[in-house]
Amino acid sequence: MRPAEGIAILLLVGMMFMSDSAAAPTTTLDEFCKNLPKCEGIAGEGWFRLGEGRCLKAFHTTYLNFEDAEKACTQHISHNNFTAHLVSIHSKAELDQVVCAMHKVTPGRPPYWIGLHLTFYVENNLIYDWTDGTQHMFDNFAYNQPNFFNEEEKCIETNYYSWGRWNDVNCAFTRPYVCAVKV
Secondary structure (H helix, E strand, O other): OOHHHHHHHHHHHHHHHHHHHOOOOOOHHHHHOOOEOOOOOOOOOEEEEOOOOOEEEEEEEEEOOHHHHHHHHHHHOOEEEOOOOOOOOOOHHHHHHHHHHHHOOOOOOEEEEEEEOOOOOOOOOOEEEEEEOOOOOOOOOOOOOOOOOOOOEEEEOOOOOOOOOOEEOOOOOEEEEEEEEEE
């Protein structure tokens, strides 16, 4: 077989796969998020259900640094003696719900604070914890992230380059934020 024939076969096979994937139904984020369940029993608008036992809200009008965003969640939001925190995300399904809550208030995809932050670093071992104390077992970091750039990036934002991708940044940066509370 000549090289040109091999390339032609590869292109043909590639086009077959592309046509199959192009024929698959696509869903816009608006369509995907339209049925995000509202959270009953929490005062105020914009609260949505997160999994079975939590509610979340994306706060998009105030930009705060990481520490102040966590304080805003803990000081101003409580429900049935549970204190809110920056959101912790434990699965792809929860990530989808967080992305939908952000999309409903700001479809332009700004980066938001989530509750993951660096708590321990030694010899390239980065240990992250959630501000609500739950165990960090799931993540959705963008390619080459986290990178702990200049040893200054200790807090995690979402919507890095694409919806729901995570990135480590300097905690002093200001961002909108997502809070979650147990119900």
